[in-house]
Amino acid sequence: MWKSIARGILKLRLFWLTVLIIVTIVMGNFGTRLQLSYQPARVLPLSDSTQQHYEDFKQRFGIDGSVMIVGWQDKRWFDLPVYQSWYDMTEQVRKLPGVKDALSISRLYTIARQDTTWGIKQVVTQRPQTQQQVDSLQKKILDLPFYDGLLVNPETKSTLMAISLDEKTLNTKDRLGIVAAIRQQGDTFAKKTGITVHYSGLPSIRTEVSKRVAGELKLFTALAVAVTGLLVWLLFRSWKVVVLSLTVVLMGVCFAVGALVLFGYEMTVLTGLLPPLLIVIGIPNCVFLINKYNAELAEHGQKQRALENTIEEIGLASFLANVTTAIGFGVFYFTNSRLLVEFGLVAAVCVLAVYVICLLMVPIILSYLPVPKTQQGDSTEVSIWRGTLTHIDNWVHHKRPLVYGLIAVITVISALGLPLIRIEGFVVDDLPKNDPVYNDMRFFEAQFKGALPFEVTIDTGKPNGILAGTGSALYKIRAMERIIAQYPEFSKPRSLVDAIRFAYQSYRGGAPKYYVLPPALALHDMVAEAPIGVKSSPSSSLTRSYIDSSRQVARVSYQMADIGSIRMQEVLGKLQPRIDSLFRDTGYKVSLTGHSLVFLKSNDYLLGNLYESLGIAILLIALVGMVLFRSVPIILMSKLPCLIPLLVTAGIMGYTDIAFKPSTILIFSIAFGLSSDGTVYFLTSYRQQLQRGLAPSAAISAAIHETGVSLIYTALILAGGFSVFAASGFGGTAALGVLVATTVLMACLTNLILLPALLLSLKRYRV
Numbered sequence: 001m002w003k004s005i006a007r008g009i010l011k012l013r014l015f016w017l018t019v020l021i022i023v024t025i026v027m028g029n030f031g032t033r034l035q036l037s038y039q040p041a042r043v044l045p046l047s048d049s050t051q052q053h054y055e056d057f058k059q060r061f062g063i064d065g066s067v068m069i070v071g072w073q074d075k076r077w078f079d080l081p082v083y084q085s086w087y088d089m090t091e092q093v094r095k096l097p098g099v100k101d102a103l104s105i106s107r108l109y110t111i112a113r114q115d116t117t118w119g120i121k122q123v124v125t126q127r128p129q130t131q132q133q134v135d136s137l138q139k140k141i142l143d144l145p146f147y148d149g150l151l152v153n154p155e156t157k158s159t160l161m162a163i164s165l166d167e168k169t170l171n172t173k174d175r176l177g178i179v180a181a182i183r184q185q186g187d188t189f190a191k192k193t194g195i196t197v198h199y200s201g202l203p204s205i206r207t208e209v210s211k212r213v214a215g216e217l218k219l220f221t222a223l224a225v226a227v228t229g230l231l232v233w234l235l236f237r238s239w240k241v242v243v244l245s246l247t248v249v250l251m252g253v254c255f256a257v258g259a260l261v262l263f264g265y266e267m268t269v270l271t272g273l274l275p276p277l278l279i280v281i282g283i284p285n286c287v288f289l290i291n292k293y294n295a296e297l298a299e300h301g302q303k304q305r306a307l308e309n310t311i312e313e314i315g316l317a318s319f320l321a322n323v324t325t326a327i328g329f330g331v332f333y334f335t336n337s338r339l340l341v342e343f344g345l346v347a348a349v350c351v352l353a354v355y356v357i358c359l360l361m362v363p364i365i366l367s368y369l370p371v372p373k374t375q376q377g378d379s380t381e382v383s384i385w386r387g388t389l390t391h392i393d394n395w396v397h398h399k400r401p402l403v404y405g406l407i408a409v410i411t412v413i414s415a416l417g418l419p420l421i422r423i424e425g426f427v428v429d430d431l432p433k434n435d436p437v438y439n440d441m442r443f444f445e446a447q448f449k450g451a452l453p454f455e456v457t458i459d460t461g462k463p464n465g466i467l468a469g470t471g472s473a474l475y476k477i478r479a480m481e482r483i484i485a486q487y488p489e490f491s492k493p494r495s496l497v498d499a500i501r502f503a504y505q506s507y508r509g510g511a512p513k514y515y516v517l518p519p520a521l522a523l524h525d526m527v528a529e530a531p532i533g534v535k536s537s538p539s540s541s542l543t544r545s546y547i548d549s550s551r552q553v554a555r556v557s558y559q560m561a562d563i564g565s566i567r568m569q570e571v572l573g574k575l576q577p578r579i580d581s582l583f584r585d586t587g588y589k590v591s592l593t594g595h596s597l598v599f600l601k602s603n604d605y606l607l608g609n610l611y612e613s614l615g616i617a618i619l620l621i622a623l624v625g626m627v628l629f630r631s632v633p634i635i636l637m638s639k640l641p642c643l644i645p646l647l648v649t650a651g652i653m654g655y656t657d658i659a660f661k662p663s664t665i666l667i668f669s670i671a672f673g674l675s676s677d678g679t680v681y682f683l684t685s686y687r688q689q690l691q692r693g694l695a696p697s698a699a700i701s702a703a704i705h706e707t708g709v710s711l712i713y714t715a716l717i718l719a720g721g722f723s724v725f726a727a728s729g730f731g732g733t734a735a736l737g738v739l740v741a742t743t744v745l746m747a748c749l750t751n752l753i754l755l756p757a758l759l760l761s762l763k764r765y766r767v
């Protein structure tokens with residue numbers, strides 16, 4: 001079959017070349033429509049209970065990450081010039097398109113009772129002109145406990161502006177402009193006052209991350225082209241080979257970005273890695289074809305025959321190798337996580353597409369080029385590698401016990417590192433510790449307990465259940481707030497209860513000591529006079545986001561620190577039983593949700609899928625091997641050269657304290673697919689040598705020398721290509737690049753040394 005394919009490719013070379021050019025142009029044109037994703041990446045499947053609670057919460061109350069915060073700390077916080085500048089900035093921010101409202105010490109509200117009605121009253125009615133006016137405002141503001149810990153921290157003289165963004169534009173490209181405009185206003189304030197301004201909140205964090213994803217896509221694509229091109233030149237010393245190889249993989253990149261658009265996907269932090277990944281992964285296809293072509297020319301010098309033999313002998317091995325790589329990506333499809341499904345599906349399809357492009361383009365272009373004057377097999381570099389392969393062949397045949405012993409020692413040492421691996425993720429831990437986004441988040445954690453949303457919903461199970469009777473639900477919610485207040489990771493709450501406490505303070509004349517939940521009778525009278533959050537009155541704007549329209553479900557909102565998944569798990573493990581005990585006899589359904597909790601569950605979910613996806617990858621790749629080799633012992637033993645490098649990588653993670661987290665969990669399935677490539681190439685060559693009548697020992701030697709140079713070249717190119725990710729500003733992406741590079745180098749050694757040794761030990765089995 002492959003002989004017919006080879007002849008068909010070469011006979012119709014102009015047709016196939018035209019088809020490839022047209023497809024590349026079409027897919028590249030689609031790729032120009034690729035959009036950056038501005039929505040939060042959903043990792044959990046919709047069937048997950050945590051995700052279901054979060055979706056229900058968003059349906060009732062809207063998204064919880066729509067507030068951007070701008071803050072600062074300075075002892076001049078109520079000096080006239082600073083206050084005026086802050087007042088001006090607040091008013092300018094409020095007028096920006098996409099901003100719903102902005103609360104700060106220059107624009108905040110109190111609840112006032114006038115005759116028999118309740119209403120919201122602005123504390124600051126105009127821009128102050130004297131320091132005396134500012135001093136008066138300071139006393140009024142600090143006498144409102146509702147804002148203590150939310151907008152002001154009197155102990156440290158810090159304050160913030162809470163900016164509510166329009167939910168319709170928050171998940172669109174318009175968010176970039178809104179956040180940039182807010183930052184511009186903050187920079188203007190900073191220049192006027194000399195005060196350092198900090199920015200945080202999910203809109204700000206997501207915007208900065210999105211901008212860097214887009215920037216790193218261009219950076220890594222350029223670096224991947226430069227590094228792999230340089231490595232190809234160093235190994236082949238031919239600019240024609242460099243241009244040919246890069247042309248093939250760049251055609252694959254056009255296909256990838258076009259495929260993302262055709263699938264209806266957007267560019268995320270993962271799919272943004274596809275172009276540089278395909279460049280790195282696609283080059284080895286060219287290496288094997290070109291090496292085989294040069295070897296054939298060195299043997300007989302007949303160009304047509306060399307091309308046909310190259311396609312025939314490398315085509316199947318390369319196909320199986322690319323299938324294993326595609327499986328390494330494709331298993332993410334089974335996770336039911338939208339983020340991973342999109343990445344895995346497109347990556348798997350594009351890996352196979354690059355293989356097809358390479359199988360067509362390389363022989364066709366080589367057929368138009370003249371025969372090289374100096375054959376690769378005569379080069380000094382290849383002679384050096386041939387000498388190395390001779391030593392390897394000697395070790396495999398005569399020093400197998402030493403090989404097994406060294407591999408066993410490496411395996412044991414790596415295994416000892418496994419218990420040291422931390423399973424922990426942070427929202428911004430992929431950013432360097434000196435990054436402004438990271439530092440700004442730490443500022444708000446120190447001054448206001450954090451900037452990440454954490455939500456609690458209380459479902460009474462019946463309409464008007466929150467406000468019915470003597471307010472028992474409200475007293476339970478207040479008791480829950482006291483429990484949560486014992487955990488320093490959470491900020492001061494915002495809820496209907498706190499709005500009522502605010503109203504009661506006003507009801508009793510405004511003294512701070514009356515900022516409490518009123519007695520049952522007084523509470524009943526207040527609700528009867530003005531059902532807060534229910535009537536379409538001005539007062540409802542303060543509380544309507546804390547109770548749903550049926551008055552059945554209440555919401556308590558917190559901001560929390562980025563404490564990491566380990567500490568988060570500990571806190572929830574203690575908090576959840578206490579909340580359950582508090583509401584045990586009420587029939588209420590209390591749910592903990594919000595972005596922070598979803599992130600924690602996503603981290604755990606990805607870890608579980610690591611084992612599942614890796615298991616599926618091993619099974620599928622083994623089945624692919626069975627189709628070709630029909631020997632269970634050989635297939636089982638051939639997995640060791642692929643799995644040992646993964647174990648080594650995991651051990652390195654343990655010893656170097658690289659945690660399992662969403663960005664590093666992907667390493668193993670990807671690396672396993674790439675490690676299996678070398679195994680497939682070697683086994684295919686070994687089988688071909690046996691079919692030519694060689695004895696197992698001679699076949700092993702022939703396979704080492706036939707595939708060895710290509711395996712070494714591809715390992716070096718893959719390692720060099722993946723190493724470019726070390727330049728990433730995201731720690732997880734940098735770790736992914738270094739660890740995958742380490743894995744493929746280790747896999748090269750196991751495939752060239754351990755695998756032949758195992759085959760000799762099992763020589764009574766034939767592939």
